[in-house]
Amino acid sequence: MISYCSIEYLLVFLPVVFLGYQILPRSVRRYFLLAASYGFFWYLSGPLLLWHVAVCLCVWLIGLRLRNLLEERDAAVKAAERSERKAIKAQCAGRMRRWVILAGVICFGILLSLKYTPFFVDNLNGLFRHLGIHVQMKVPSFAVPIGISFYTLQAMSYIFDVQQEKLEADRNFFRLTMWLSFFPLLMEGPIARYGTLAQKIWNVDRIQGENFQKGLWRILYGVMKKMIVADRVNSAVELLYTDFAKYDGGMVFLAAVLFTCQEYMEFSGTIDIVIGTGECFGFVLPENFNQPFFSKTISEFWSRWHISLGAWLRNYLFYPLSMSQPLKNLTKKCRARFGNHYGPLVTSSIALFAVWLFNGLWHGAGWSYIFFGMYHFALIVTGSFLAPPVIAFCEKHNIDRKNFLYRLFQMLRTALLVTIGEMFFRALSLKYGLLMFARMIRQASLQSFADGTWLKLGMDLQDYVIVALTVLFVFVISLLKERGCNVRGSLYAKPVIVRALITGLMVTLILLFGAYGAGYVPVDPIYANF
Amino acid sequence: MKYLKKIIPVFLTLAVTAGMLWLVSVLTTPKNNMQEAGHDTWAAFGFEAEPENSIDVFLLGDSESRTSISPMELFHNDGFTSYCCGVNSSTLCEVSEMAQLVLKYHHPKLMILECNVIFSPFTWQDAFEAVSARFFPVVHWHNRWKTLLPQDFTSLPDYDNVEVRKGYYHSAYINEAPPYMLDRYMQPSEEREPLAGISRWYLKKIVNDCRKQGVEVLLLSMPSVKNWTSLKHNTCSDEAQKLGVPYVDLNEMTEEVPIDWNLDTRDEGDHLNNDGMKKVCRWLGPWLKETYGLEDHRGDSAYDKNWTDLYEEYVEWIS
Numbered sequence: 118m119i120s121y122c123s124i125e126y127l128l129v130f131l132p133v134v135f136l137g138y139q140i141l142p143r144s145v146r147r148y149f150l151l152a153a154s155y156g157f158f159w160y161l162s163g164p165l166l167l168w169h170v171a172v173c174l175c176v177w178l179i180g181l182r183l184r185n186l187l188e189e190r191d192a193a194v195k196a197a198e199r200s201e202r203k204a205i206k207a208q209c210a211g212r213m214r215r216w217v218i219l220a221g222v223i224c225f226g227i228l229l230s231l232k233y234t235p236f237f238v239d240n241l242n243g244l245f246r247h248l249g250i251h252v253q254m255k256v257p258s259f260a261v262p263i264g265i266s267f268y269t270l271q272a273m274s275y276i277f278d279v280q281q282e283k284l285e286a287d288r289n290f291f292r293l294t295m296w297l298s299f300f301p302l303l304m305e306g307p308i309a310r311y312g313t314l315a316q317k318i319w320n321v322d323r324i325q326g327e328n329f330q331k332g333l334w335r336i337l338y339g340v341m342k343k344m345i346v347a348d349r350v351n352s353a354v355e356l357l358y359t360d361f362a363k364y365d366g367g368m369v370f371l372a373a374v375l376f377t378c379q380e381y382m383e384f385s386g387t388i389d390i391v392i393g394t395g396e397c398f399g400f401v402l403p404e405n406f407n408q409p410f411f412s413k414t415i416s417e418f419w420s421r422w423h424i425s426l427g428a429w430l431r432n433y434l435f436y437p438l439s440m441s442q443p444l445k446n447l448t449k450k451c452r453a454r455f456g457n458h459y460g461p462l463v464t465s466s467i468a469l470f471a472v473w474l475f476n477g478l479w480h481g482a483g484w485s486y487i488f489f490g491m492y493h494f495a496l497i498v499t500g501s502f503l504a505p506p507v508i509a510f511c512e513k514h515n516i517d518r519k520n521f522l523y524r525l526f527q528m529l530r531t532a533l534l535v536t537i538g539e540m541f542f543r544a545l546s547l548k549y550g551l552l553m554f555a556r557m558i559r560q561a562s563l564q565s566f567a568d569g570t571w572l573k574l575g576m577d578l579q580d581y582v583i584v585a586l587t588v589l590f591v592f593v594i595s596l597l598k599e600r601g602c603n604v605r606g607s608l609y610a611k612p613v614i615v616r617a618l619i620t621g622l623m624v625t626l627i628l629l630f631g632a633y634g635a636g637y638v639p640v641d642p643i644y645a646n647f
Numbered sequence: 648m649k650y651l652k653k654i655i656p657v658f659l660t661l662a663v664t665a666g667m668l669w670l671v672s673v674l675t676t677p678k679n680n681m682q683e684a685g686h687d688t689w690a691a692f693g694f695e696a697e698p699e700n701s702i703d704v705f706l707l708g709d710s711e712s713r714t715s716i717s718p719m720e721l722f723h724n725d726g727f728t729s730y731c732c733g734v735n736s737s738t739l740c741e742v743s744e745m746a747q748l749v750l751k752y753h754h755p756k757l758m759i760l761e762c763n764v765i766f767s768p769f770t771w772q773d774a775f776e777a778v779s780a781r782f783f784p785v786v787h788w789h790n791r792w793k794t795l796l797p798q799d800f801t802s803l804p805d806y807d808n809v810e811v812r813k814g815y816y817h818s819a820y821i822n823e824a825p826p827y828m829l830d831r832y833m834q835p836s837e838e839r840e841p842l843a844g845i846s847r848w849y850l851k852k853i854v855n856d857c858r859k860q861g862v863e864v865l866l867l868s869m870p871s872v873k874n875w876t877s878l879k880h881n882t883c884s885d886e887a888q889k890l891g892v893p894y895v896d897l898n899e900m901t902e903e904v905p906i907d908w909n910l911d912t913r914d915e916g917d918h919l920n921n922d923g924m925k926k927v928c929r930w931l932g933p934w935l936k937e938t939y940g941l942e943d944h945r946g947d948s949a950y951d952k953n954w955t956d957l958y959e960e961y962v963e964w965i966s
Contacts (some may be wrong), residue, residue: 124772377803613656621664
């Protein structure tokens with residue numbers, strides 16, 4: 118599959134778009150960018166882009182309808198008596214809700230039909246078999262447009278924001294479509310909100326030298342992560358996840374570690390390319406990662422990993438559910454019964470359950486993804502329930518929770534839990550994930566490291582060394598960022614020759630140590646199918 | 648001045664990057680066409696060690712080409728010089744690059760393209776890598792950072808290792824073709840094997856590159872039960888006609904080249920063994936010599952060192 122790391126994108130498509138964008142007059146530039154985005158979509162998904170156009174039309178029209186309703190409401194409220202205003206507002210809210218539901222039915226309907234129907238039908242058939250009902254439906258198979266899960270959430274965020282009056286619905290169809298189809302965001306996000314991006318793209322300001330240089334560095338940094346680490350470990354990951362039964366627990370753990378490493382480098386590397394592309398144009402795209410492996414808890418991890426998805430779920434699922442009247446009432450009762458910590462925890466757990474079920478299913482139509490969501494739900498809820506006794510324990514034994522060693526322990530514990538979760542995520546199915554986990558525990562052994570099995574996975578010692586050095590380099594950059602250092606800003610302040618040397622060095626390191634050409638199979642974009 | 652201020656950093660960056668890539672290219676390129684020097688396809692590149700313009704016929708392609716013809720055999724029997732530049736699992740974009748390299752060092756009378764390679768799939772990415780490797784060999788040799796030798800830091804590439812087998816891959820194994828393969832081998836058909844647009848483009852490019860240098864081109868299909876079909880034959884025949892080059896399919900010439908698929912193959916009908924190669928050379932040598940008017944160099948002292956004197960060593964290799 119083509120990726121943002123491919124030659125087609127980096128050396129053909131991107132230069133042509135940059136050049137066209139820079140030389141065309143402003144009035145044409147935005148349509149050129151729109152055409153480039155749809156051209157890219159067509160290249161990836163062919164006629165399936167019509168589904169995307171349908172979603173754009175749907176949210177544009179429903180957005181306009183919501184805007185009209187709000188304008189009508191404001192006019193009516195202005196003209197009405199004070200006593201009638203509440204009723205008018207309530208009536209308008211009800212009508213708006215129906216339009217929002219319609220938008221949800223259309224957008225999520227397309228997503229569910231194309232992506233989840235085979236999963237549901239397959240499970241229904243299984244249920245019928247289990248119940249002895251002799252009805253078996255044909256499991257359909259649909260071609261799914263690239264990035265459907267990303268642009269569906271993005272489209273719905275627009276509708277919700279219009280409903281909640283956080284923004285005014287856009288009358289300009291092309292501006293809305295440009296935001297929903299902007300080519301760097303198509304495959305793996307991040308899920309960008311309309312309010313922060315649409316107008317900026319629509320302004321189509323000229324490319325500035327500083328933005329371009331910094332964007333280019335960010336792109337090269339992403340390519341480095343993907344080609345040196347993610348692609349290099351691919352053969353070992355493939356082998357270990359396919360034939361895990363041939364290896365002992367140590368190798369299964371290695372599989373989990375390598376995949377976690379691969380996924381982070383692939384996903385965050387792609388996001389670096391995406392954000393770097395935006396930066397070259399002068400557009401600030403939302404960050405999707407904030408040094409996730411410095412997290413001390415699973416909750417914190419999810420506020421640093423795939424940030425745009427977490428924010429979407431928090432804003433449009435968790436908060437509305439938590440603030441719903443039934444849950445508010447329940448919170449009140451629980452608070453009275455279980456106290457101020459555990460009371461609200463019970464009700465927030467209900468909202469969290471919905472969030473993590475959605476999160477798991479969003480990642481893919483499969484039980485392993487649902488399990489992945491439930492695994493993190495269980496960890497977060499357990500963490501919240503255990504927080505008071507842990508604090509009490511630490512205080513009782515004079516353990517300083519701000520101490521470096523204690524924080525390091527928390528980070529390693531979180532990383533370990535995440536790694537185990539990723540094992541289920543990558544496993545061929547939930548059954549295989551459970552078997553891998555069982556093997557990792559029951560056959561825990563370091564024998565495979567002693568007898569050299571770990572060097573027979575399509576990676577030799579030099580491969581492990583270069584992967585480790587690159588991970589170390591990324592760790593140092595992350596550490597600098599964590600401490601608030603603006604790495605690229607500092608580098609840009611250096612003389613031109615130093616900047617040229619940095620660019621040249623990055624390109625050289627990628628071409629020298631990248632895993633490409635004969636003998637390597639690059640990893641497909643892991644999140645592109647979501 | 649403002650314009651210059653914008654342009655200078657761009658050119659400086661490009662120049663510095665190119666310089667660094669050149670440096671690592673020199674470092675990673677094997678310093679000789681020998682396995683010991685880290686060359687993965689040393690045999691195919693042995694023509695660089697031959698005196699300039701001393702080769703009459705070059706054979707390009709994948710493993711089918713380097714297992715079906717032995718240049719030493721042709722020289723011994725028919726007197727003209729040839730070289731097999733075939734590389735295992737090669738693609739047309741790589742063959743095109745090889746053709747460019749050959750034409751840089753030699754001016755042969757004939758360039759033979761073995762047709763199995765025409766159907767090997769490849770992408771624009773592969774093509775880009777192949778072209779980039781011409782300018783920055785690190786693109787091809789990047790994995791050599793793992794096995795750099797002391798000489799890699801102290802010397803420049805100099806391919807002077809004269810290959811005894813002239814690119815031929817010898818094998819005396821006999822591993823007969825299974826009957827089910829023989830049953831479907833060259834079943835008559837009017838259909839055509841699909842050919843990718845990029846492959847067609849490269850095929851035309853190779854022919855044009857050779858023509859520009861006044862080198863004739865021959866499309867040739869070597870016998871292979873596993874790889875060859877009538878569909879492929881039809882496609883190659885069409886392409887040859889379009890390009891105006893001759894096409895010879897040895898799979899159809901069972902009387903002239905009587906391959907016994909129980910004895911003349913080393914790997915179940917995929918490639919020929921030494922006996923199969925000899926049958927091909929026995930017919931192809933005289934035919935090439937006559938058709939293309941190739942000169943007989945036997946007895947010419949200029950060819951003693953690299954050809955006549957090496958024949959005995961060659962016989963030892965293949966026996």
